[in-house]
Amino acid sequence: MNVHIEVRRVNEAGEERTRTASIRDVARAADVSYQTVSRVLNDHPSIRPATKQRVLDAMEELRYRPNQAARALVTSRSSTLGVILGSRGEYGPTSSLAAFEDSAREHGYWVNSAYLRDTQPETIRAAVEHLRRQSVEGIVVHAPQVRVFDILAELDVDIPYLGLNTAERGIVELAEDQMRGGKMATEHLIELGHVEIVHVAGPQDWIEAESRMRGYLHALSDADLPTRAPILGDWTADFGYRAALELSHRLDFTAVFAANDAMAVGLMHGFRDVGIDVPRRVSIVGFDDIPLAAHSWPPLTTVHQQFAGLGRRAVTELLRLINADDAPPLLASVEPSLVVRASTARAFGHQ
The missing domain is CATH 3.40.50.2300 (Response regulator)
Structure with a gap:
């Protein structure tokens, strides 16, 4: 692409500084309307392939990065999921969270997390508010104590959420x-x-x-x-x-x-x-x-x-809640299995 636009501004000291490109800058560089750029960002099916490619080339040329917060206001979708963690450092939660993040990325989502230092109502309320400010579309709660879910129920959380380790508001299996x-x-x-x-x-x-x-x-x-x-x-x-x-x-x-x-x-x-x-x-x-x-x-x-399977299952189930999808999911089993090694033997006296 031959068109190159440098977006600059002058600060109060008279120094010239490069500013972040806007959607209108991209529109001018691609010679389209800013509405067309918006449709490309939202993957609208009506855009012709050649036009879409021209807009994408302009974005790359200008190093344009969409403002996720602004897109969330327009589309009501932030492409962000939240996690509330009641413990950290342990192998299980860490492994499940890593798989959850990987699976979320495969579905086009980022993940924000909030750690509970205790289970006081104000701490849980603050975690929910933190994630709400990030415009998360849904929340997975990996908290070990029953009272966390009792408090969440009292808060009447208006964002879809589920628990990984409780049958109530969670994945029963x-x-x-x-x-x-x-x-x-x-x-x-x-x-x-x-x-x-x-x-x-x-x-x-x-x-x-x-x-x-x-x-x-x-x-x-x-x-x-x-x-x-x-x-x-x-x-x-x-x-x-x-x-x-x-x-x-x-x-x-x-x-x-x-x-x-x-x-x-x-x-x-x-x-x-x-x-x-x-x-x-x-x-x-x-x-x-x-x-x-x-x-x-x-x-x-x-x-x-199956910690990794648990994380992937959580993404699938949470997206079903977000999208109000009642179709039965096609999911791999995450049932536990026994691994027999050398620490067990026939009972003493029953050899």
Whole structure:
């Protein structure tokens, strides 16, 4: 393209500075109306290919970048999704968010996020307002506590939103997968002949912890085995280590199901330090299948979660909410699966 326009202005000091090109600058360079440029930006089907290419060439020549905020006002579409995070740094949420962002980009959307430092109503309200100011079209809530969703319901959020880990205002199948995974882990231990099984759970009021605990209890109930009060942990390997030291004083069990891999690795470390063999004396199952799980000693039997699939599923479901699409989605399964490694064996005394 031979036309070149330099858009300049003079500031108060008399210095000449280049300014950002506008839609009218693009129209002049392409010799079309600014309405035609707008139609090109919005991919209107009535534009002839040659005209569209001329406008695109002018945009490239002028380094024109559409003003997303202005486009949102005109089209009511910002091509932006929001995420509210109740925890960060953990492998699961980080992996799901990365997949969510990748899938959003494939659908032409950007992602803005807001992290909750606590679960006070004003903090949650501020997160929603922050995302609303970004003109997000929908919000995914990856928050662990039930009360976050209770507060969101009270706020009467007028933007489509869903939760990744709750059946209420969320993806029911994904919430059920947590319980199914906990049941799967416990059933594996039962099949190996374990009768006395301890559960080291996650923190109270965390949705995943509650769901995995329910799976554990259902499996014991179905097998008509005795239940124990779960030990409430904090997801850390340090807690698992301390729990192992305490449990070693009363070896009235042969297996432990830990609600996440970090606590499971800590348990194995603690038992090893006091001379308790894993898995010949105590079998251990974790949950999540973090990369470290395959390289712990012994390698950890665990429930593998489809974190990437969960993120992609969230985008699909959120866009269905935004577009009010009632058609059934064609989605790949994100069900958990059991990965059997060397941390589990036949129950002690049942070799």
